[in-house]
Amino acid sequence: DCFPWPGVTRSACEARGCIYTSGDPNQCTFDDGVGTSSNIFYHAEHFFLQVFDTSLGGLVFSDQFIQISTYLNSANLYGFGEHEHHSFKHDMNFVHWPMWAHDETVQTGVNLYGHHPVYMNVEETLDAHMVLILNSNAAEVVTMPAPGLTYRTTGGLLDIYFFLGPQPELAVQQYVSTVGLPMMVPYWSLGYQLCSVGYTTINESKSAVDRMREYDIPHDVHYGDINYMMEYRGFTIDPVNYAGLAEYVEHLKEEGTRFFIIVHPVIWNAGEPGEYLPYERGTEMDIWIKDSQGSYQNGSGWPGSVFFADFTNPKTEEWWGDECVLFKEELDYSGLWINWNEPHSFSLPEPCANNSLNQPIFVPGIIEKGLTFKTICMDNQQYMGKHYDVHSLYGWSMAKQTLPVARRVENNEKRGIVFSRSTFPGAGAWNQHWLGYNEATWEDMRWSIIGIMEFNMFGFPYVGADICGLYEETSAQLCQRWHQLGAFYSLARNHNGGNLPPQDPGYFGEEVAEVIRDVLHIRYTLLPYLYTLMYNAHITGAPVIKPLMFEFDDDAVTLDIDDQFMLGPALLISPVLEENTTSIRAYIPDSRWFSYYDVRRTPSNFDNIANFTQLEAPLDFIPLHVRGGHVLPTQRPANTTVTSRNNPLGLIAALDDAGEARGSLFWDDGEELGSQCCLSV
Structure with a gap:
């Protein structure tokens, strides 16, 4: 364990069997x-x-x-x-x-x-x-x-x-x-999405939707989080608290709103014979992860006692697909949100064996309580090998089997969509990502920009944080400002935790709802531009949301800027990230810039001159600037993409200093798998 750590002494270095060399810093090296x-x-x-x-x-x-x-x-x-x-x-x-x-x-x-x-x-x-x-x-x-x-x-x-x-x-x-180039998402998945662990009954879910309709707020995707299930068991519907869910999902679809479901890889295993068929069918196919003795590894999840599906086993895809198809016949869901796929376990019935896999001599820093904390034993056996070696591939392998399933439930006619909590290099070919369990704080809102830029760099261009925050109670001002930022995430989802007040836009009343509606209308206006960016990412690997340094790579100042970002090459987003703030200090790179709102040239004090400047940003406003030399395709907005896609298209042409501008548009039916009919200009 030799490396130049601060303050290293000769005795400490040599005690590790390393070679000490004084210097700045002192070197402690391996011979x-x-x-x-x-x-x-x-x-x-x-x-x-x-x-x-x-x-x-x-x-x-x-x-x-x-x-x-x-x-x-x-x-x-x-x-x-x-x-x-x-x-x-x-x-x-x-x-x-x-x-x-x-x-x-x-x-x-x-x-x-x-x-x-x-x-x-x-x-x-x-x-x-x-x-x-x-x-x-x-x-x-x-x-x-x-x-x-x-x-x-x-x-x-x-x-x-x-x-x-x-x-x-x-x-x-x-x-x-x-x-692995990223999957191409359907057009409707770029619309605004609403989810809450707090929908403990279908009536609470309906109330949130009703507030969206009352304030005329765009709403393309609604969610069933864990509460829609019967006692948290996958592929079930709670017959009491969510009675009538299938009919309600059909109603939402008629209004242009799709329904997403959460699914877990952990399957309840404590029922009587015939009580829970997904478990029995999986057992017949022998698709569960096994312990070091060859028995199925038992764990603990939301349903209680659970087994873990082994997604490195080719047979698991057949079982997983069969269960998803059967459930699709019961509930007409449109997307799969896969969670708990690190994999996670609350606890294990027996401690993991004391061996070199479960308790290795070296454990990377900061990992709480060792490798087996909140998961299964490292000496568990999977089809691909020991869990010690493939643990971080669990989400990757689950994604690899889930996208084909998402397409299978649509008769392989639609491209499907999957997004996941756990990811690994290459998994973007089968699923995309949200940033996980954040908190309703101004700091988490700010840091979400960094996470989203990183995941675009990792190959996951469809990514977002939980708008308004998952944990802790949000405030009207934070939620409003977060929507102004989140309207320019590629995945724009408001996700609320349990045992908290609602945080859907309508809950805060007319003033907040109108501001959120207006900024979402900007998003929907720009959906043809965003969809084109997603297509370009799909065929080239280019990021959709990117740091300024990617576009202005000859400007060393941009190397440190992470509180602004570019949406594609043409739109500069400068969000407000602090409470009670109505102006921001923003960096304006060297280019010709136009205000998005009135398409007027920006003031000459920062046009074609790279510098920091103060931008006014009252509570109902987020500064947006269009870069000269670019053409952005647009469309008149509506409250769902089902409606908006029938509206007239338009263009924003922002000329550069030479009086020129270029852009592109990709347009197809928005969801067909391998669509042969498209426009690319």
Whole structure:
């Protein structure tokens, strides 16, 4: 365990069997007996840039511990996940970031639901490259002021991929094209979505919908969270609290609102024979994860005692698909929200065995209570191998089997949609993502921008945070401001926790509802532009929501900006992120800019001059600017995409200094799988 940590002494270093060298910082290195290091260079415009230099610490490779260190070309480091990062650019002062799929409330310093061992380094020249260290075992990365980083993992292999850009966005496209281009989402999924754990009865769900209709607020997707189930058992409907759900879903669909359901990979196993057929059919097919002795691993979930479906087993897709098809006959849902797929377990009936898999000598930093905390034993057996090696692939494997199922329930005629809590490189080909269990705070709203930009970099362009916050009671002002921001997430969903007051837009009354309706109308006006961006992401891997540094890659100031973002190449979003604030300090990159609202040129004090400026932002307003040189396709908004897609299309043409502008439009039926009839201009 050799690396240059702050304040290291000779005695502490040598006690670890390492070699001490004084310096700034002091070095504590591993003697590999070879005396050489690996260095990777690439040629860029008549000079060589070093992208990987292991002379910082070399390589340690053993059965359950692998460590590799590298110098970085600069301190401009981005990526690694999934975490709540408080800045898009990493702090290089010996910060530990563990990576291991884990169910946890969103908070800093903790390994969250996904596992993404990939980073971007923007070099001193402002060229950029990305590096993927493809390994699914528990890992951590430690930043160092050298600048450099150390990567450690509990085993497996190291497949290291380099994506040489040289532009930041081009490096992202190279990475995403390699691991898997993202699925194409249906048009209606870009509409506004409403969900709450607090809908304990169907009447509470209906009341929220009624308020949406009362205030004429767009509403394309409504949700069944865990309360629609009978005692939280998958593929069931509560016959008392949600009586009449199937008929209500049909009613919503007639109004143009689709219904999404949450599904878990944990299946209740404590019923009497014939009581719960999904469990019995899965047992007949032998698709449950097994313990080290070959018996099914028991766990604890919302339904009580549960088994865990093994999605690395090819037979599981047949069982999973059969259950989803049968349930589709009972309830006409339109999308699948897969959750608890780290996988999560409240507890286990017996402690995991004391062996080298469940209690390895090395455990990455900050992972609470070891690798088995809130999940199953590492010596469990899956079709693909020991859970120790494939734990962080559980969400990936579930997604891989769920998208075909989402299409199967639509007779393979519609493209389907799946989004997931747990992710891994390449999973974007089958599902997209929401940022998990956040809180109703101004800080969480701000940090959501960072998470969304990171997941676009990871290959998940359809992504959003729970608007207004999931946990804790929100306020009218926070919810209003969060909607102004969330209207420009690619996944715009208001999601509320249980035992809390409602937070649907209509709950706060007419004044707030009108502001939210107006900003959602802007979103719906721009849906043709957003849909075109999603298509471009699907075929090229380009991000949809991106940091300013991706578009203005010759401007070093943008490397540190993470409280504004670009929606595609043409729209600058500058949200208000603090309470009781009616003006913001925003960075305006060097370009020609127009106000979205009146299509007038911006003031000359920041037109074509990159600088910070103060923008007025009263409570009913979010600053939006259109970049010169671009054409944005638009459409007259409506309260559902079923209606809006029949409205007239339009264009916003913002000319550059040469009097020119370019744009594109992709247009098809919006949901058919492999649509042959489309317009691309």
